Amino acid sequence: MKVKKILLASLITLSFSTFANEADAAKKLAQEVPIADVHRHVQKWVSPELLKQQMEKNNVRWSGAVGAPFGPFDTAPYSRLLKNKYIPTAGQVELSDIFGVHGAAGLTDINLRTYQELLESADKLFLSGQIKGFGELILNNKQSNPNVSFRRKVKIDSAPIDAMFTIADKNKGFVQIHSEDDADSIEELKSLSNKYKNTALILSHCLFTSNVELIRSLMANSSNIYCEMSARSRSHFPNPDSEKAKLWIVYSEDSVKPEWINLIEEFPNRFMVGTDTYNPRINFEKNIEEIRGGLLSNLKPSTIELVAYKNAVRVMRLE
């Protein structure tokens, strides 16, 4: 009896210490693993040199995958300096221009010259390596943008967006879309993912949804749907304790919602990370701390690597 008890006690101690070791190993890996930041807007206040410095300091190996819609607009100087560590895309600046001139209605009008020029040049841009995909295409942000005049909700599977998928499909590119989780928007996203099964559809900010069941069913039904987790951390919100922010926030520098960890572990090949520094108030370093300390450190070591960079490398064909 006594021997049994001792045996049991030592077994418990052993499994506990294995667990503690694994948790320590995950924490360490989360701090050291390279990151692919797939939602990095380069803006007027971040020069190519500054971006390079920030990336090196924070072990961010790749950056971009969205546009520079508030200037500098042209991201070629970033590609020139960072070579294939900058992930160039098209579409965001064009959509932004169209929205500025024609309002939301323009976003679904494939005949507009801005769309025509983009669609005519896109194949060439893919071929020459000047772009890797389209994005960020902001098509439904009616709740999620703090600036009222920037909000819109339009049909997502409209002619111009469908045409971008056709081109991305042909060139093994990706499409990154910012939408919220309205039922009609979800149906439109599903329709595009079904029509273009070989093209990665990356959901910016994982739809800003708090409904993990929705993401679970989208991912279970479509093998080409991915989530990137930018703007889902505490520091992104000026008022993180508001009811809306509490729903949207998934992780902070030292915590994460367990239902999201379960979801990510269920689909470890479908999640990526990003910082979304869309205005100067967003602290890049703080976002990286939150990604490492809150989100990544609570995953299994193999999942940490996938979410931190391996999924992006595979899907965006980075090198």
Ligand SMILES: [Zn+2]
């Ligand atoms: Zn963005």
